[in-house]
Amino acid sequence: MTEQQTTEFRSGFIAIVGRPNVGKSTLLNHLIGQKVSITSRKAQTTRHRIHGIFTDERAQYVFVDTPGFQTKHLNALNRGMNRVVTSSLRDVQVVVYVLEALRYDERDQEVLKLLPDNRPVLLVINKIDEVEDKGKLFEFAERIAKDFKFAEIVPVSAKQNTKLDELRDALYRHLPEGELIYGEDDITDRSERFLAAEMLREKVFRFTGEELPYSTSVVIEQFKMEGKLRRIHAAILVDKEAHKAMLIGKKGEKLKEIATQARLDMEKLFDGKVFLEVFVKVRSGWADDARVLKSLGYE
């Protein structure tokens, strides 16, 4: 091969799959160097497909962050998520299958069953910072490799940015030759409005621990540019008065903290000042129901 052939520009879509909590969102954020996907200690916080984009002088890597594959609790939402996993695997060039170091349970195996055999799959063993005896990683990798033919195996710590360059190199090796798919400076194809909701939703999860149910949702009611300032009004919708009190906290302190942290993340991501106002609203049930609203003359 000549020098030129080895440095050809490459591009393509890459899916990151794995059971909840293995660190997919953290990996995506750290590979891109920006916070575009929400992370939290609670499992199952990713509900949407997010494209994170990373461009350097030799390639454009377009990441698809898939929700954790659900094997328990097959409700409609989770069934939807599984479909997202399967469909996102169909239109990518490379698949990254993430495991937690030294952990390989039946949920991981369920995801493994979804892996395609007609394109490269990289095994990423994450959270190696938690393993003292690194020799164990080798045995672990050998064991997993018996279950699937991986193109490469890359141990990393997403959180500590360890071996992420090795992972980028491995991804480059398996991407096809191609032009830029998105702009050079793009990091996601999601709107700022969507990302603002994600940032806020993450803080709600983070600051309410296990107390608040997943039924909580975030709506951006207004997103306005005023010169360089983004003026954002957001509502956190809850089902019960008790949940509202929980979110607001003593003297409103919890809500203030949630809003401040979300605003700081937004300012970093949007690279500009944000004025953020957050309200907590109790969903009145019928007000949410599109059909009822329609019959009352609202659209």
Ligand SMILES: Nc1nc2c(ncn2[C@@H]2O[C@H](COP(=O)(O)OP(=O)(O)OP(=O)(O)O)[C@@H](O)[C@H]2O)c(=O)[nH]1
């Ligand atoms: N020690 C350690 N913890 C990590 C690492 N990567 C991620 N984590 C932690 O693992 C937890 C889950 O990370 P996420 O990135 O939200 O996991 P996910 O796979 O996207 O989870 P879902 O959105 O539920 O599918 C968080 O508490 C992270 O901080 C790592 O390399 N080392």
